[in-house]
Amino acid sequence: MSPSEVIIGLEVHIQLKLNSKLFCSCSTVGEEEPNTRVCPICLGHPGTKPLLNKKAVDAAVRLGLALGSTINKKINFSRKQYFYPDLAKNYQITQYEIPVAISGSIVLSSGKIIDVARIHIEEDPAALTHTDSTSLIDYNRSGIPLIELVTKPVMNSPDEAREFLNTLLTIIGYLDIFDQNTGIMKADANISIAEKGFTRVEIKNILGFKEIERALSYELARQKAHPVVRETRSWDAVAGQTYSMRAKEQEEDYGYIFEPDIPPINISAEYLEELKKTVPELPSTKSERWVKEHKIDAADSKIIASELQLALLFEQLIQHHNPVLIAKWLRRELLRVLNLSGKTVADIKPDRLHELFALLESKTVTDKIGQKLIEELAKSDFSPRQRVEEQKLGVISDxxxxxxxxxxxxxxxxxxxxxxxxxxxxxxxxxxxxxxxxxxxxxxxxxxxxxxxxxx
Amino acid sequence: MSIRQFVSEIQRGSISAEESIAKAIKSAGSLNKKLKFFITPTFDLAARHAHQVQHLVNNHSDAGRLAGIAVSVKDALCIEGVESCAGSAVLKGYKPLITATAVSKTIASGGCIIGKTAQDEFGFGGFNTNVGQGFPVPLNPHDSLRSCGGSSGGAACITSAADFPHIAVAESTGGSIVNPAAFCGVVGLCPTYGRVSRNGLIDYANSLDKIGVMGRCVDDVAIALEIMAGKDSNDHTSSSVPVGYYGSHAVSPRRQLKVGIVKESFGEGVDERVVKNVRDAIKKVTDAGVQTAEVSLPLAFNYGVPSYYLIALSEASTNLARYNGLLFGATEKLSSDSKGFRDFFASVRTKYFGAEAKRRILLGTFARMAGWRDAYYTKALQVRQLIIQEYQRAFSQVDVLVSPTMPFIAPKFSEISQMSPLQNYMADILTVGPNLAGLPHMSLPCGTVEGMPVGIMFTAPHFREDMLIHAGGMHESI
Structure with a gap:
C-alpha cells in the first residue's frame, strides 16, 4: 500500500501543567482522594461563574508561537452542550469559533510538514469509573485545563502519526507546559484508506505516542480486511484492538453558543512580544544548529535535543569541552546509565560531569574508567577527580x-x-x-x- | 419615611433595629398569607442581621447605609444555607454553598434579609404565573384578581405592600424588574449589564441577566444600587467602570436633561389610557422646562422581541442542562431496571420542570442546533449589536428616553390564562429593547387606570445610572 492511500488526522488533548483548574482555584497538583478537589464552580453549582485561569491562555499562546501558528487577536470561549454524566454542567466550556491559534505546523524528520489547523483551550470532564453494576464519578478531574490541538488529515502512516506525537511531546516539554510524569496526553485519530473509498473512521482514547502506532496499525489492518463504515471506534490498549462506539448518524449536535460568562479576550501585540521571549529555541532548530556549528553526529544531536534538560546540559558542557566528545558521551553513556538507574539529568551535578569530561579529554583516565565513573555518578554524588586520585584510577602508559x-x-x-x-x-x-x-x-x-x- | 431618613434614625439609636425588624417580620408574615410574595421567608436570618446591626449601633460603629432595612431577595439569588430554587421544583431543597455578591453587599451594609421572593420559574414569564410546581403565584396588592407582573413578581408585591422600610433585590433578563414594578406601582431600577455582579445569581440568560432593585422612591433604589454595584472578581462580566454617587438624584455634570420620547412606544398595541397617563407626565416635565424630542427605534421595536427570545432561550437551554438529578436539587430513585443515564435524566427533567421551562428549553435548543444556529442564534446576536447602535444614535441626540413601561395595566389571572405564548412574549415589547441592549432603565409610578398603577420608564446610556436617577427624581418630584 503506497502512503497516499492512507490518510490520518489527529486531535490531541494535552493536560496543561498548571497548579489550579481552568475555571476555579481547585488544586491540580499530585493525587488526591476522589471528589476532594472540588468546589461549587467545578461541580457546576447554580449561580457560580467560571473564572478563567489566564495561565492556560499563556500556555496555549506559547505552544501556538512555538508551532509558528497565527495567534488570533481576539479569542472567545463557547459552550459545547451534550448530556453525559461526567459533565457537571452538561456542557463543556471550550473554544469553537475563534481558538487561540490556527495554521501552525510540525516538521517531521523526513522534512514533511504536518499542518496544525488549530490549538484551543478547554476543560476536562470528570472521570468515570465503571464497575459491573454502577458507575462512579470523580469530579477531581472536572475542570482540569487541557489544550486541544487538531492536525489536518495529512499523515500517511501510523509511523508518521507516532513521530508527530513524539515531536509534539518534546516541544511541550521544552515549553514546560506539560508534566511528563503526571500529565496525560490523549489522541483521537481519524483514519481512512483508498481501497475503502476513504470512509472516515474515528478512533478515540489513544493514550500517548507509544499507543498511537499500535492503534493505527491495528485499525489499518482491520480496514483492509473488513468492510468499513463511517463510525467512531474506541481503542482498547489491553486487548490491543478497536471496537465500535457509535455510527456516524448517531453523532450528537453540540449546539454551540458563546460562553456568555467569559468576555472575549484581546491578545495584544505587547502581550505576544512578552510571551515570544519565553518560547525557547525548539529541538529541531537546536539539533540542526549543533550539527552545523559543532560537527556532531546528527543522530546524537537529535536525541540530545529531544529533552530540554539534556540539551541545556550539552550547551553548558560544550563551552569547555569538545562538542563531539560531549555529544557521544551524553547520548551513549549518560543516557544509558540514567535509563539503568531510573534517574534524570537533573540528578547529576553538571560540575561533576565537567570534571569527568576534563579527565577524559586530557586522557587522564581511559574511556573504560570514564564509563565506570559515570555509572557511579548516577548512583551517588562524588568528585571524579578526587576519586581518580584516591583510587589511583589514572591511565597507565608504562x-x-x-x-x-x-x-x-x-x-x-x-x-x-x-x-x-x-x-x-x-x-x-x-x-x-x-x-x-x-x-x-x-x-x-x-x-x-x-x-x-x-x-x- | 425614606430609607435615608430611617437609617439615620437607626444609626442615632432613636429607632431600635431589632424592634423595627421584629415588627417588619410580623407584618410581612401576615401580608404574605394574603399576597403570597415569599417562596421562603427568612425571618430568623432577618432577626440575626438586625441583632448585628443593633450591636454595631450600640458600640457607636457604622452599621451601614441599609442599617435595619428589611431586604427581600428574588429566589434566583443564592443565599448560603437558605433554600434557593429560582422558583423551580427542579431545585426544591437546594441550599447553596455561596451567597450572591449583591446580597452579601446589602448584608454588609446593614440590610436584614427577610425572605426569598416569588418569581416565574427561572424568570420565564412576565406575569409570575409560570411558577414551578408547588410554588406560589403572588397576588397584586391593588387587586388580588390581578397579576403582579413578572418575573420578579414577589419582589414588586412585597415592595408595594410593605408597611415597613424595605427594598427588594430583584433581577431582570428581558424586563423582569420594570414590568412588575409598573404593575404594582413601585420604583424598579434595572442597571447597565455588568453594573452589579451576577455571582450567585441562578442563570436564566447570562448575557442578559442583570440584578437590580425595587423600592418605594427613587432615592431608596439609588442608595441600594450604589451598595450593590461594582467590579467583582467572581464575575468576569462585572464592570470596573467606577460606581457613581447615585443618591439624591445626582447627575454629573449637573445639567438639564433632554428627554427623547420613543415614538413606537405610544403607538399600536399600547392601551390608550396608559399612553395618556404617560403623555400627561411628560407634559408636566416639559412645562417645568425640560426639553423633549421624538426618537424612533424601529429596529428595537421590530426585531427586539424575536432577537431577545432567541438569545435568551439559547443560553437558558444550556443553563438548565445541569438540572438532571445528579448533583443537586430534585432527583428520582435510580432503579435497577432504568435504561441508562439518558432515561434517568429525562425522568427527572420531565417531572420537575414546568411547561414553560420545557417550552423554552426546546425553543432554545432548536435555535442553536447545527443548520439553524446561523439563521437564528447567530443572527440574533448580530441584530443585538445593531439595536445597541440604534440606541447609541438616539443617545447622541437626547440624554434619556421615555416610554410607558408596559403596554397595559396588570392583567387579571383569568385574562392571562387565555393568552397564547406569543401574546405573552409580545407583552415584553416595550421592555426588551433596553434589556437586550444592556441599558439601564427604571420604571416609576405614573397615575392609575381602573385603580391600577401605570408605569413610566426611563432609559439611559450604558453606565449613566446617574442620568436615569436624575430623570426619575425629576418625574417623582413634579
Missing part, C-alpha cells in the same frame, strides 16, 4: 608493565593466539579485553594494541 600483562594474556590464551595468526582479527580484540581487564581498565588502549601486535 610500557614495561603493560608488556608484562600482554605476555601473560598470550600465554594464557593459546587458542586466541592461533586464531589471530590464522587471520581472525576478532581474536586480537579478545586478547585486548583480557589485558585491559587485568589492568582494571586503566591501561592506555593504544599502548596495549601496539605491544600486542609487536608480541604476536
Amino acid at each position: 610500557g614495561e608493565f603493560i608488556a608484562k600483562l600482554c605476555k601473560d594474556a598470550i600465554a594464557q590464551n593459546p587458542k586466541a593466539v592461533s586464531d589471530y595468526k590464522a587471520g581472525e582479527e576478532k581474536a586480537l580484540h579478545f586478547l585486548f579485553g583480557k589485558v585491559m581487564a587485568s589492568a582494571k581498565g586503566k591501561a592506555k588502549p593504544d599502548v596495549i594494541k601496539q605491544i600486542l601486535k609487536e608480541l604476536l
Whole structure:
C-alpha cells in the first residue's frame, strides 16, 4: 500500500501543567482522594461563574508561537452542550469559533510538514469509573485545563502519526507546559484508506505516542480486511484492538453558543512580544544548529535535543569541552546509565560531569574508567577527580608493565593466539579485553594494541 | 419615611433595629398569607442581621447605609444555607454553598434579609404565573384578581405592600424588574449589564441577566444600587467602570436633561389610557422646562422581541442542562431496571420542570442546533449589536428616553390564562429593547387606570445610572 492511500488526522488533548483548574482555584497538583478537589464552580453549582485561569491562555499562546501558528487577536470561549454524566454542567466550556491559534505546523524528520489547523483551550470532564453494576464519578478531574490541538488529515502512516506525537511531546516539554510524569496526553485519530473509498473512521482514547502506532496499525489492518463504515471506534490498549462506539448518524449536535460568562479576550501585540521571549529555541532548530556549528553526529544531536534538560546540559558542557566528545558521551553513556538507574539529568551535578569530561579529554583516565565513573555518578554524588586520585584510577602508559600483562594474556590464551595468526582479527580484540581487564581498565588502549601486535 | 431618613434614625439609636425588624417580620408574615410574595421567608436570618446591626449601633460603629432595612431577595439569588430554587421544583431543597455578591453587599451594609421572593420559574414569564410546581403565584396588592407582573413578581408585591422600610433585590433578563414594578406601582431600577455582579445569581440568560432593585422612591433604589454595584472578581462580566454617587438624584455634570420620547412606544398595541397617563407626565416635565424630542427605534421595536427570545432561550437551554438529578436539587430513585443515564435524566427533567421551562428549553435548543444556529442564534446576536447602535444614535441626540413601561395595566389571572405564548412574549415589547441592549432603565409610578398603577420608564446610556436617577427624581418630584 503506497502512503497516499492512507490518510490520518489527529486531535490531541494535552493536560496543561498548571497548579489550579481552568475555571476555579481547585488544586491540580499530585493525587488526591476522589471528589476532594472540588468546589461549587467545578461541580457546576447554580449561580457560580467560571473564572478563567489566564495561565492556560499563556500556555496555549506559547505552544501556538512555538508551532509558528497565527495567534488570533481576539479569542472567545463557547459552550459545547451534550448530556453525559461526567459533565457537571452538561456542557463543556471550550473554544469553537475563534481558538487561540490556527495554521501552525510540525516538521517531521523526513522534512514533511504536518499542518496544525488549530490549538484551543478547554476543560476536562470528570472521570468515570465503571464497575459491573454502577458507575462512579470523580469530579477531581472536572475542570482540569487541557489544550486541544487538531492536525489536518495529512499523515500517511501510523509511523508518521507516532513521530508527530513524539515531536509534539518534546516541544511541550521544552515549553514546560506539560508534566511528563503526571500529565496525560490523549489522541483521537481519524483514519481512512483508498481501497475503502476513504470512509472516515474515528478512533478515540489513544493514550500517548507509544499507543498511537499500535492503534493505527491495528485499525489499518482491520480496514483492509473488513468492510468499513463511517463510525467512531474506541481503542482498547489491553486487548490491543478497536471496537465500535457509535455510527456516524448517531453523532450528537453540540449546539454551540458563546460562553456568555467569559468576555472575549484581546491578545495584544505587547502581550505576544512578552510571551515570544519565553518560547525557547525548539529541538529541531537546536539539533540542526549543533550539527552545523559543532560537527556532531546528527543522530546524537537529535536525541540530545529531544529533552530540554539534556540539551541545556550539552550547551553548558560544550563551552569547555569538545562538542563531539560531549555529544557521544551524553547520548551513549549518560543516557544509558540514567535509563539503568531510573534517574534524570537533573540528578547529576553538571560540575561533576565537567570534571569527568576534563579527565577524559586530557586522557587522564581511559574511556573504560570514564564509563565506570559515570555509572557511579548516577548512583551517588562524588568528585571524579578526587576519586581518580584516591583510587589511583589514572591511565597507565608504562610500557614495561603493560608488556608484562600482554605476555601473560598470550600465554594464557593459546587458542586466541592461533586464531589471530590464522587471520581472525576478532581474536586480537579478545586478547585486548583480557589485558585491559587485568589492568582494571586503566591501561592506555593504544599502548596495549601496539605491544600486542609487536608480541604476536 | 425614606430609607435615608430611617437609617439615620437607626444609626442615632432613636429607632431600635431589632424592634423595627421584629415588627417588619410580623407584618410581612401576615401580608404574605394574603399576597403570597415569599417562596421562603427568612425571618430568623432577618432577626440575626438586625441583632448585628443593633450591636454595631450600640458600640457607636457604622452599621451601614441599609442599617435595619428589611431586604427581600428574588429566589434566583443564592443565599448560603437558605433554600434557593429560582422558583423551580427542579431545585426544591437546594441550599447553596455561596451567597450572591449583591446580597452579601446589602448584608454588609446593614440590610436584614427577610425572605426569598416569588418569581416565574427561572424568570420565564412576565406575569409570575409560570411558577414551578408547588410554588406560589403572588397576588397584586391593588387587586388580588390581578397579576403582579413578572418575573420578579414577589419582589414588586412585597415592595408595594410593605408597611415597613424595605427594598427588594430583584433581577431582570428581558424586563423582569420594570414590568412588575409598573404593575404594582413601585420604583424598579434595572442597571447597565455588568453594573452589579451576577455571582450567585441562578442563570436564566447570562448575557442578559442583570440584578437590580425595587423600592418605594427613587432615592431608596439609588442608595441600594450604589451598595450593590461594582467590579467583582467572581464575575468576569462585572464592570470596573467606577460606581457613581447615585443618591439624591445626582447627575454629573449637573445639567438639564433632554428627554427623547420613543415614538413606537405610544403607538399600536399600547392601551390608550396608559399612553395618556404617560403623555400627561411628560407634559408636566416639559412645562417645568425640560426639553423633549421624538426618537424612533424601529429596529428595537421590530426585531427586539424575536432577537431577545432567541438569545435568551439559547443560553437558558444550556443553563438548565445541569438540572438532571445528579448533583443537586430534585432527583428520582435510580432503579435497577432504568435504561441508562439518558432515561434517568429525562425522568427527572420531565417531572420537575414546568411547561414553560420545557417550552423554552426546546425553543432554545432548536435555535442553536447545527443548520439553524446561523439563521437564528447567530443572527440574533448580530441584530443585538445593531439595536445597541440604534440606541447609541438616539443617545447622541437626547440624554434619556421615555416610554410607558408596559403596554397595559396588570392583567387579571383569568385574562392571562387565555393568552397564547406569543401574546405573552409580545407583552415584553416595550421592555426588551433596553434589556437586550444592556441599558439601564427604571420604571416609576405614573397615575392609575381602573385603580391600577401605570408605569413610566426611563432609559439611559450604558453606565449613566446617574442620568436615569436624575430623570426619575425629576418625574417623582413634579
